[in-house]
Amino acid sequence: MSEHTARRTPHLPGESGVWVFILGDMLMFAAFFIVFMFYRGEDVALYAKSQLTLNQHLGAVNTFLMLSSSWCVAVAVGTARGGRPRGAQGWLLSAMACAVGFVVVKFFEYSEKIAAGFTLTSNDFFMYYYMLTGLHLMHVLLGLGVLSYLWLTLRAPAAASTLRTLESGASFWHMVDILWIVLFALLYLVR
Secondary structure (H helix, E strand, O other): OOOOHHHHHHOOOOOOEEEEEHHHHHHHHHHHHHHHHHHHHHHHHHHHHHHHHOOOHHHHHHHHHHHHHHHHHHHHHHHHHOOOHHHHHHHHHHHHHHHHHHHHHHHHHHHHHOOOOOOOOOOOOHHHHEEEEHHHHHHHHHHHHHHHHHHHHOOOOOOHHHHHHHHHHHHHHHHHHHHHHHHHHHHHHHO
């Protein structure tokens, strides 16, 4: 097989076990999203009124940060495939900076809500808001650990599995990004 043909052969990025984890995680979140929409349909007025208290600007900033971090991770994978691990490290640092920014914005958003008296026990909307965004925040923190591990992996002399490891971590991070996009739409935008 020629090099040109080998490059065009599609492959599943990363390890297959990571994709099993990603699928399971996405199915779990899909179930939460369905439950949220069901109960929203039961009391649209409460959910709509509660939704108006959310800071859409902070939600939009976090969406921008998550999309930017995913873009940086994608560029890091491409840079590593091009044989430039140091350049890939720089892009991973940029992705981690965006992730830290997300965490900081979420902290301010939670603080704003709690100061206004909106807690986990205020009503069903806020129960789901804190549960879903908190679960996502845990994924972001786990993802920061994954990105840090990938950054360290790229420091080591090139190993055969480095690219596959990088692709696995990038796939997880893209899932975290996709989950936020859905959460942002469900919690902040759906009327």
